[in-house]
Amino acid sequence: MIPSTLPRRAGAGFKPEHFADILAAPQPIGFFEVHAENYMGAGGPPHAQLGKLREDHAISIHGVGLSIGSMQPLDRDHLARLKALCDRYQPESFSEHLAWSTHDSVFLNDLLPLPYTGETLARVADHIDEVQSALGRQMLLENPATYLLFTESTIEETAFLAEIARRTGCGLLLDVNNVFVAATNHNLDPDAYVARFPLEAVREIHLSGHSETVDDLGAPLLIDSHDMPVKDPVWALYQTVLRRIGPVASLIEWDNDVPAWPVLREEVVSAQRMLDDAARQRAA
Amino acid sequence: MSEITQKAFAAGLFGASLPPDGLVAWNEAVPQRRYDVYRNNVTASLTGALASRFPAAESIVGADFFRAMAADFIKNHPPHSPVLLAYGDDFPDFAAAFEPARPLAYLPDVMRLEVARGRAYHAANARPLDPAALAAVDPARLGSLVLVPHPALSILSSPHPMVTIWAMNAGERPLGPIDPWQGEHALIVRPRLAVEVIPLPPTGARFFHRLAAGANLAQAAAALEDNGFDLTEALAILLRSGAFTTFKEDVP
Numbered sequence: 001m002i003p004s005t006l007p008r009r010a011g012a013g014f015k016p017e018h019f020a021d022i023l024a025a026p027q028p029i030g031f032f033e034v035h036a037e038n039y040m041g042a043g044g045p046p047h048a049q050l051g052k053l054r055e056d057h058a059i060s061i062h063g064v065g066l067s068i069g070s071m072q073p074l075d076r077d078h079l080a081r082l083k084a085l086c087d088r089y090q091p092e093s094f095s096e097h098l099a100w101s102t103h104d105s106v107f108l109n110d111l112l113p114l115p116y117t118g119e120t121l122a123r124v125a126d127h128i129d130e131v132q133s134a135l136g137r138q139m140l141l142e143n144p145a146t147y148l149l150f151t152e153s154t155i156e157e158t159a160f161l162a163e164i165a166r167r168t169g170c171g172l173l174l175d176v177n178n179v180f181v182a183a184t185n186h187n188l189d190p191d192a193y194v195a196r197f198p199l200e201a202v203r204e205i206h207l208s209g210h211s212e213t214v215d216d217l218g219a220p221l222l223i224d225s226h227d228m229p230v231k232d233p234v235w236a237l238y239q240t241v242l243r244r245i246g247p248v249a250s251l252i253e254w255d256n257d258v259p260a261w262p263v264l265r266e267e268v269v270s271a272q273r274m275l276d277d278a279a280r281q282r283a284a
Numbered sequence: 285m286s287e288i289t290q291k292a293f294a295a296g297l298f299g300a301s302l303p304p305d306g307l308v309a310w311n312e313a314v315p316q317r318r319y320d321v322y323r324n325n326v327t328a329s330l331t332g333a334l335a336s337r338f339p340a341a342e343s344i345v346g347a348d349f350f351r352a353m354a355a356d357f358i359k360n361h362p363p364h365s366p367v368l369l370a371y372g373d374d375f376p377d378f379a380a381a382f383e384p385a386r387p388l389a390y391l392p393d394v395m396r397l398e399v400a401r402g403r404a405y406h407a408a409n410a411r412p413l414d415p416a417a418l419a420a421v422d423p424a425r426l427g428s429l430v431l432v433p434h435p436a437l438s439i440l441s442s443p444h445p446m447v448t449i450w451a452m453n454a455g456e457r458p459l460g461p462i463d464p465w466q467g468e469h470a471l472i473v474r475p476r477l478a479v480e481v482i483p484l485p486p487t488g489a490r491f492f493h494r495l496a497a498g499a500n501l502a503q504a505a506a507a508l509e510d511n512g513f514d515l516t517e518a519l520a521i522l523l524r525s526g527a528f529t530t531f532k533e534d535v536p
Contacts, residue, residue: 041406065366071287103294110325148318
């Protein structure tokens with residue numbers, strides 16, 4: 001099984017509108033991450049761009065459609081497409097979500113939440129075994145941003161993820177913004193969540209912006225919107241994690257209201273600075 | 285148990301009902317707005333996917349109209365694959381039957397052009413037909429050649445000025461009165477990385493439709509008789525457009 005081997009540096013989610021700027025002024029960047037499903041056409045500009053990026057940079061392929069948290073079997077055709085994509089581009093990492101997005105044959109195009117029970121734990125672990133053996137790679141599993149809870153849940157999310165990683169040998173992708181969003185939405189302390197998180201399994205971190213609204217009763221409800229800069233409390237939580245585990249591959253995600261490349265790159269530089277600080281503290 | 289939970293969760297996403305049983309929040313028993321976040325995400329993200337495939341249609345009808353039409357389409361024709369690159373191929377047919385869009389008779393054909401452009405964008409790469417290879421064929425045998433369409437090729441014919449309306453709403457040419465208002469035809473090709481829309485006269489469209497359907501050059505050229513668009517012009521477009529990749533001899 002090929003392990004996840006992203007450099008312990010800051011990277012950016014790749015947006016096609018930035019391609020010309022990235023080519024025109026090549027700069028060191030830890031890695032680029034792409035959404036797998038956008039590169040499942042037969043040819044054309046998407047593959048031309050990804051091929052060029054692959055030549056110059058480390059690449060992370062991030063799936064958003066495998067529906068690993070689904071109670072129904074995985075889509076074998078989709079798994080075959082993911083395998084073809086990974087075989088073609090040989091990414092440093094492949095990751096997916098602790099979520100589901102397909103029901104019956106309908107693709108719902110959102111990362112939907114699942115209850116945490118012994119039954120779902122067994123199902124998700126089976127699915128991850130299947131993915132890892134199909135791809136011949138270790139995958140990373142990302143913690144979700146959630147807005148509500150299930151009465152049937154019996155296991156804490158952090159314990160659920162720890163057990164999944166233990167059973168399957170998968171790595172974890174810690175989305176620090178998702179931690180902040182979900183903790184706020186469930187009136188929990190994000191630092192306590194991080195303290196319980198199985199940090200030893202983390203191979204990548206995600207950082208992004210979120211928007212703020214309120215629920216029916218006026219309590220804060222944060223939305224994982226990926227449409228603005230990373231907010232200060234999320235940066236602070238990120239630094240807490242880095243103090244605990246040292247530098248780790250860290251991605252800025254900005255998928256909606258995408259800014260000009262220099263703006264996104266500035267966010268990447270901010271993350272890199274924090275990574276450099278963490279490396280110095282480790283050395284001291 | 286969880287299977288039932290997911291079924292109920294999914295079932296409510298396209299409706300406007302209460303959240304399904306079994307969902308809670310730390311502070312409330314019926315987390316309506318929290319469930320609505322997922323409901324909104326589903327429709328908004330799929331609307332976004334359609335808007336990115338049909339920018340000219342969105343420009344024609346306006347963002348609000350487009351969103352309403354898309355919401356209706358999504359509810360009745362949700363995607364059946366996590367790969368959304370081809371999602372909405374049947375959106376033009378839906379628009380043709382969408383009552384509020386009836387006055388815009390040309391809209392479905394403009395949308396078909398956008399579908400063809402999207403398909404061309406993601407089609408397999410292939411080298412266009414080499415003019416030298418064609419020139420090397422014994423002229424006496426030219427008529428029996430059958431051409432292999434490029435994977436990106438579409439040929440569209442419309443009773444409306446589909447290409448002009450698309451171009452005006454895709455920023456390819458300035459908005460202005462369309463005169464004469466007449467049917468238009470086009471090749472949609474992608475010989476290398478750029479998708480191109482090449483307008484054709486009606487007889488040219490017949491020629492290319494026949495070729496793409498497997499007729500040999502002589503049979504396709506028969507479509508050109510009795511009008512101003514001659515074989516030389518047709519062959520020039522054929523070679524320049526990259527609509528075909530290679531040829532084989534049609535042996536009866």
